[in-house]
Amino acid sequence: MRRLPRVPGFHRIARIERIPRTRRDWAADLALVLFAACFAAVSSQSIPVADSVGPAWRAADQAAGGLACAAVLLRRRWPVQLAVVLLLAGTQAHYLTGPALVAVFTVAATRPWRVTAWVAALAFAPLPLFLWRLPDMTEDRAGPAVTYFALIAGAIGWGLFRRSRQQLIASLRERAELAEADAESRAQRVRMEVREEIAREMHDVLGHRLSLLSVHAGALEYNPGAAPAETARAAGVIRESAHLALHDLREVIGVLRSGTGIDTAEGRRPQPELADLERLVAEAREAGGRIELTGPPDGPAPPALAGRTAYRIVQEALTNARKHAPGATVRVKVAGVPGERLTVEVHSGRPPGPVPETGPDRGPGVGGEGGGQGLVGLVERARLAGGGLTAGPADDGFRVEAWLPWQN
Structure with missing residues (x-):
């Protein structure tokens, strides 16, 4: 698949086109086709038609309108091409106004600002000529023309609003994902800090107890002829140090198993001052x-x-x-x-x-x-x-x- 150019605000929308349409997408497309057809049917009575226009031209105009309504289904794949064709053909065919509104709305809702500006310029290109000829126009021709330009402006404005809303939702979703990842990272960092604090506590307490035990055990080993009182005192210190070391070790292991922090453990036993x-x-x-x-x-x-x-x-x-x-x-x-x-x-x-x-x-x-x-x-x-x-x-x-x- 050809890689699309990276345009700001466009890569997310372009990625959507590679995904098959969902039921919701099909429902939206069929609803817009129905809107274009109903618009053509309702507005057909208010379209001024010259007396010189024959039945054949009217039939061709209606057939073109029907094809344009069906072409609305292609708006997701070729929105810009569809809008350009309908805007140009709409100057000669009256029944293309509804499909043209849908196409212009799609361009404004899914394409970058520059592309939307070019399509809008094409849509309003006849406006200066219309304003120049407005004083000489009859009311039945000036009214539909003003309505057409107003509808085109409304379609573009609504498309821009929908595009801004989609970008806002995507930005909020991205922020929420980043906030969730940051919260998880902070929680992980807190857990690591708690474990490091527990490791420091174990190192300080057990290191002190075991070093005392090692000193007295070494004295007994290298001085086997010591007096019974000294031997008994050293043995008592060894026993007490080993008991306290086991007690501290059980507390630290209990903290690790319970998942609580060192602060909770400190609340359960007196800390040195x-x-x-x-x-x-x-x-x-x-x-x-x-x-x-x-x-x-x-x-x-x-x-x-x-x-x-x-x-x-x-x-x-x-x-x-x-x-x-x-x-x-x-x-x-x-x-x-x-x-x-x-x-x-x-x-x-x-x-x-x-x-x-x-x-x-x-x-x-x-x-x-x-x-x-x-x-x-x-x-x-x-x-x-x-x-x-x-x-x-x-x-x-x-x-x-x-x-x-x-x-x-």
Whole structure:
């Protein structure tokens, strides 16, 4: 099939012509054929006919009108050609006015503005001559001519209105489809964000619990001759850490199965706050960590989101310090002023022994086993809270610095 030229506003209409007519299309075409025939029959009594016109010419005129009414069925395939032929032949045959109105309407309703303008110019080409001869015309000839031009103008105007309405409907349908696709995309993006939040929650909580479990299990493995009290304490910490890790894992899996978001899960269990930092540091010290905590600041507590984010930053930094710098001194400093910002600084010194392999360009705090995803999650957490985070090697270890907004 020959490819049609791409004309603005025309490609959708041209595509319709390649589709077979539906029952509705056939009903519309037959209704227009009936309209053209009825128009010719009703207006035949008001058509002025000269006395010199014989019966043969009248019969030919009526036959041409009948053929023109039947030709209306071709209006979908050749609307412009049909309109031009009927307009030119209509200057000599009186019964072609009805079919010509249908053809002109079809051109205005289905073809571009430029094509419609050319057909309209052809239809109104006799108008200047008519206006020039109007003072010398009799009333019975001037009236039908004025009616003809008015009907042609009405057909073109109605066709343009129908074409504009079709374009408006197509535009609204396209907008609705785009809005539906955009809504689905937003819903998918929200689902991905919720899953990422759940993944960060699992990484932070389970990483901390499992790192404590690993430290105590390693102490039992490398110190089999420890005192029974120390062995019992380490075993108790291992049991408690494993129990809490399983509890957190069940909650996260429950959230995934139920399809609810992390916010719903947070509403069902208490979330850590900035005041819980002392408990977090105490757990790390029990595992053998050398932690120095400065802060949190006295006075009013920061907003829940800022406090929880600061807690997670410190938790992840301590977990990574245990992994990549065991035995090193970790300095945690939390400061801030209400109405300004909350700052978090975690500095991990160099370990007293050999540094574990963490991969290229990775230092303590990056999360070697996690492929660097711990630091990426911290940056994302700080960004979602409206703040920022930087991390990287320092002269004497590794440093994580973050700031969070502290609104009153």
